[in-house]
Amino acid sequence: MGAAEGCGSSRRIALLLEYDGTAYRGSQYQQNGPSIQAVLEAAINNLTRETARVAFAGRTDAGVHALGQVAAFDTNSTLGVREVVRGLNHFLPADVVVVSGRSAETRFDPRREAKQRAYRYRISNRSQRLALDRDRAWQVAKPLAVEAMAEAAAMLEGKHDFAAFSPPTDKLTARTLRRCEVSGQTGVEVTVEMEAEAFLPHQVRRTVGPLVEVGVGRMTVDELRRILEAAVPSSAQPAAPTHGLYLVRVEYDGFAFEPEEREEGE
Amino acid sequence: MGAAEGCGSSRRIALLLEYDGTAYRGSQYQQNGPSIQAVLEAAINNLTRETARVAFAGRTDAGVHALGQVAAFDTNSTLGVREVVRGLNHFLPADVVVVSGRSAETRFDPRREAKQRAYRYRISNRSQRLALDRDRAWQVAKPLAVEAMAEAAAMLEGKHDFAAFSPPTDKLTARTLRRCEVSGQTGVEVTVEMEAEAFLPHQVRRTVGPLVEVGVGRMTVDELRRILEAAVPSSAQPAAPTHGLYLVRVEYDGFAFEPEEREEGE
Numbered sequence: 380m381g382a383a384e385g386c387g388s389s390r391r392i393a394l395l396l397e398y399d400g401t402a403y404r405g406s407q408y409q410q411n412g413p414s415i416q417a418v419l420e421a422a423i424n425n426l427t428r429e430t431a432r433v434a435f436a437g438r439t440d441a442g443v444h445a446l447g448q449v450a451a452f453d454t455n456s457t458l459g460v461r462e463v464v465r466g467l468n469h470f471l472p473a474d475v476v477v478v479s480g481r482s483a484e485t486r487f488d489p490r491r492e493a494k495q496r497a498y499r500y501r502i503s504n505r506s507q508r509l510a511l512d513r514d515r516a517w518q519v520a521k522p523l524a525v526e527a528m529a530e531a532a533a534m535l536e537g538k539h540d541f542a543a544f545s546p547p548t549d550k551l552t553a554r555t556l557r558r559c560e561v562s563g564q565t566g567v568e569v570t571v572e573m574e575a576e577a578f579l580p581h582q583v584r585r586t587v588g589p590l591v592e593v594g595v596g597r598m599t600v601d602e603l604r605r606i607l608e609a610a611v612p613s614s615a616q617p618a619a620p621t622h623g624l625y626l627v628r629v630e631y632d633g634f635a636f637e638p639e640e641r642e643e644g645e
Numbered sequence: 646m647g648a649a650e651g652c653g654s655s656r657r658i659a660l661l662l663e664y665d666g667t668a669y670r671g672s673q674y675q676q677n678g679p680s681i682q683a684v685l686e687a688a689i690n691n692l693t694r695e696t697a698r699v700a701f702a703g704r705t706d707a708g709v710h711a712l713g714q715v716a717a718f719d720t721n722s723t724l725g726v727r728e729v730v731r732g733l734n735h736f737l738p739a740d741v742v743v744v745s746g747r748s749a750e751t752r753f754d755p756r757r758e759a760k761q762r763a764y765r766y767r768i769s770n771r772s773q774r775l776a777l778d779r780d781r782a783w784q785v786a787k788p789l790a791v792e793a794m795a796e797a798a799a800m801l802e803g804k805h806d807f808a809a810f811s812p813p814t815d816k817l818t819a820r821t822l823r824r825c826e827v828s829g830q831t832g833v834e835v836t837v838e839m840e841a842e843a844f845l846p847h848q849v850r851r852t853v854g855p856l857v858e859v860g861v862g863r864m865t866v867d868e869l870r871r872i873l874e875a876a877v878p879s880s881a882q883p884a885a886p887t888h889g890l891y892l893v894r895v896e897y898d899g900f901a902f903e904p905e906e907r908e909e910g911e
Contacts, residue, residue, distance in 0.1 A: 397776045444777060468773060476776040507734060510663045510742040511710060515777070 389453045392463055393483040394419075395636045396448040399474040401514040401622065406439040406448065415439075415475060419450065422470035426463065427456040436489040436629040437496055440581070442621035444515070446499075447478075447628040449489045479636040487634070495557070495630040496578060500571040500587045501623045502563075517587075517623035522565050523594035531593045531600045532559040532571065535586065540610045544586055545579035547612040552579060561590065569594070572627075587619035655719045658729055659749040660685075661902045662714040665740040667780040667888065672705040672714065681705075681741060685716060688736035692729065693722040702755040702895040703762055706847070708887035710781070712765075713744075713894040715755045745902040753900070761823070761896040762844060766837040766853045767889045768829075783853075783889035788831050789860035797859045797866045798825040798837065801852065806876045810852055811845035813878040818845060827856065835860070838893075853885035 404412035416433050423431045436449035458466065464480040471477070501516035503509050504523045509516060536559050542552040556575050563569035571587050589606070592598035606615050670678035682699050689697045702715035724732065730746040737743070767782035769775050770789045775782060802825045808818040822841050829835035837853050855872070858864035872881050
């Protein structure tokens with residue numbers, strides 16, 4: 380993270396962010412379109428007149444939403460955390476909000492120190508397209524066999540080489556999937572919840588896509604197991620679309636956001 | 646309802662509609678802005694080349710959403726119901742969708758024959774504004790006493806003169822509120838569900854507003870009871886904003902939409 384300008388004593392502030400990713404090219408700064416980083420850095424500049432660089436706990440792709448993204452930045456501002464939260468929310472667009480804020484150690488790195496990340500994927504299981512949730516869930520028309528999906532999800536839990544669920548990479552692709560759970564009701568809504576210390580790029584969407592293949596009967600649990608075991612990069616297909624995915628929560632050792640402070644009056 | 650043009654044998658089709666009311670001035674045709682009626686009649690015209698007049702089960706105000714609005718129109722088209730649904734969804738904008746359709750008696754009147762209407766009102770009980778649900782729920786910052794709200798809601802159930810919960814009108818204001826239930830969790834989300842054969846104009850929002858007054862401690866259940874009993878028009882204040890309100894379901898005697906027909910393939 381870049382240091383804030385100026386010669387005052389710099390401090391680091393951590394933010395809990397919620398956003399609707401529909402209008403953004405993703406969390407990180409993009410040359411060719413709006414990003415969460417750009418609007419957040421602009422809001423910080425509007426509030427503090429400083430040029431800050433924001434770091435995020437997790438990279439989210441274009442269209443992916445966040446209920447609990449964590450961000451951090453440095454500032455020389457003497458504003459209290461509550462004033463920072465209120466001020467940023469004044470300058471941020473309607474589809475991005477700081478839910479909570481707190482002071483952090485100046486070494487706090489929201490990405491490296493994250494001990495657990497939780498994602499949710501929402502599937503609306505119905506014939507017709509979605510009006511209210513059109514940017515909030517993946518509409519799947521064929522009836523989903525929820526139990527078969529849950530069996531496949533349970534098979535994926537634990538420590539595996541998840542190369543099949545990632546684009547090709549030079550890095551290690553072993554991860555421990557602490558939770559992969561399917562819940563919901565055929566013909567209504569089906570939700571996939573996944574938790575791990577760290578995920579491979581696109582891992583959640585490249586898991587949900589094959590789980591839906593199992594749900595509609597185009598793939599068996601055994602076939603998915605063989606794809607996992609063969610560990611051929613990108614072989615778990617298709618990737619589910621971005622707009623059903625939510626970064627729900629990021630957890631740290633000994634660092635949490637306070638339960639919301641309440642304002643007096645609405 | 647106007648008869649369809651042409652000299653073929655006219656028939657009536659009933660539609661189950663979902664819409665995001667954010668971009669609309671309401672369900673009914675408005676001179677000065679988009680309406681659900683206008684986009685639906687335009688879609689029917691695009692599909693059938695007929696000028697149809699659509700009738701709705703319930704009038705929804707600007708910004709109010711529907712999960713289960715019922716509409717009906719007449720047509721000479723020989724298209725099957727499934728083709729009508731598919732064709733209308735092709736021509737309708739992304740924020741309006743026909744979830745299901747069926748043939749109806751040519752005398753079927755979706756408004757007059759409705760035996761029960763169900764509304765839901767979503768309240769997000771947190772300090773900061775909403776990014777994902779900014780057009781989908783009412784954000785209330787002060788902690789809501791859910792039990793007090795539930796007690797007030799129960800007090801409103803049954804047959805009463807609901808004049809206080811309606812603008813001034815020459816018509817009768819007695820209604821039977823079959824269900825008025827508050828559920829949810831303080832600091833998270835609170836939902837109000839209301840069911841009646843018929844509601845007064847704005848009755849749901851003029852009920853939810855005072856229930857929130859009870860929830861934040863600005864009104865007691867007894868004070869709300871006295872407002873109900875005094876029956877002074879418009880005295881139940883404030884009205885909750887439109888964007889948290891959903892028309893969930895309309896029920897008829899001996900008339901229902903089939904469980905969705907499934908397409909083969911997604």
